[in-house]
Amino acid sequence: MGLWGPDTSPETAEVVLQRRLEALGMPPFKGFATHTNRTVMLSVTGEGVLRLHRGYAWAPDRVLSAIVRYVRPGTRRATRRVAEQEFLSFPVEAHAAPRRPSRRGAERALPGDAATLARLAALHARYNAEHFAGKLPTIRFRLSGRMRTRLGELAVDAQTGRALEIAVSRVHLRHGWTEVEQTVLHEMVHQWQAESSLSVDHGVMFRRKARAVGIEPTARRHLGRGGPRHAAG
Numbered sequence: 001m002g003l004w005g006p007d008t009s010p011e012t013a014e015v016v017l018q019r020r021l022e023a024l025g026m027p028p029f030k031g032f033a034t035h036t037n038r039t040v041m042l043s044v045t046g047e048g049v050l051r052l053h054r055g056y057a058w059a060p061d062r063v064l065s066a067i068v069r070y071v072r073p074g075t076r077r078a079t080r081r082v083a084e085q086e087f088l089s090f091p092v093e094a095h096a097a098p099r100r101p102s103r104r105g106a107e108r109a110l111p112g113d114a115a116t117l118a119r120l121a122a123l124h125a126r127y128n129a130e131h132f133a134g135k136l137p138t139i140r141f142r143l144s145g146r147m148r149t150r151l152g153e154l155a156v157d158a159q160t161g162r163a164l165e166i167a168v169s170r171v172h173l174r175h176g177w178t179e180v181e182q183t184v185l186h187e188m189v190h191q192w193q194a195e196s197s198l199s200v201d202h203g204v205m206f207r208r209k210a211r212a213v214g215i216e217p218t219a220r221r222h223l224g225r226g227g228p229r230h231a232a233g
């Protein structure tokens with residue numbers, strides 16, 4: 001099968017998977033990404049990016065059709081449950097093993113990370129009390145060296161709708177803490193959407209809540225004067 005096989009590159013597998021899903025009628029998403037994290041097979045980020053385990057690139061059409069049914073808006077609950085069982089039963093790890101720790105250099109912990117994560121957790125607690133009546137669950141923060149164009153990103157578990165974690169770009173941390181505070185609050189509005197069973201997007205509810213908590217009610221923010229444009233997830 002040419003390049004296609006167990007040693008197919010992650011990039012090729014991702015492209016092939018996306019094309020197969022589209023051919024099977026996958027609804028449009030703002031983006032598509034694959035991963036090899038086995039705890040969450042399928043999720044949709046706050047920015048509307050569908051994230052799927054890369055092992056599904058090797059799944060038969062029957063399994064991919066189940067994924068399409070699962071993510072298609074308006075699918076009945078009972079149908080979704082059956083579809084979920086179908087795609088969760090596929091052994092993704094037999095095809096795409098988790099990345100070896102030695103290859104995760106970019107995401108390795110760096111000196112100062114613990115202090116930054118503690119500061120982010122404290123910030124979350126303070127904003128939670130100030131703007132959300134303390135109702136948001138505590139959430140895990142992750143520092144990402146791979147996020148270059150996005151400042152922050154909320155990951156949502158597509159199976160439960162619950163917010164999973166907030167990733168903050170390491171590049172963004174260099175923009176100064178005041179900017180990071182704005183990004184955390186932006187992601188917390190998305191967390192509030194997820195916890196309130198609202199769709200996680202930049203629609204009317206987002207803009208209303210963003211204004212109420214005192215941040216720009218926009219998806220994108222400009223940093224600095226005439227500097228590069230960054231998207232906040």
Ligand SMILES: [Zn+2]
Pocket residue numbers: 046047186190201202219232233
């Ligand atoms: Zn956003």
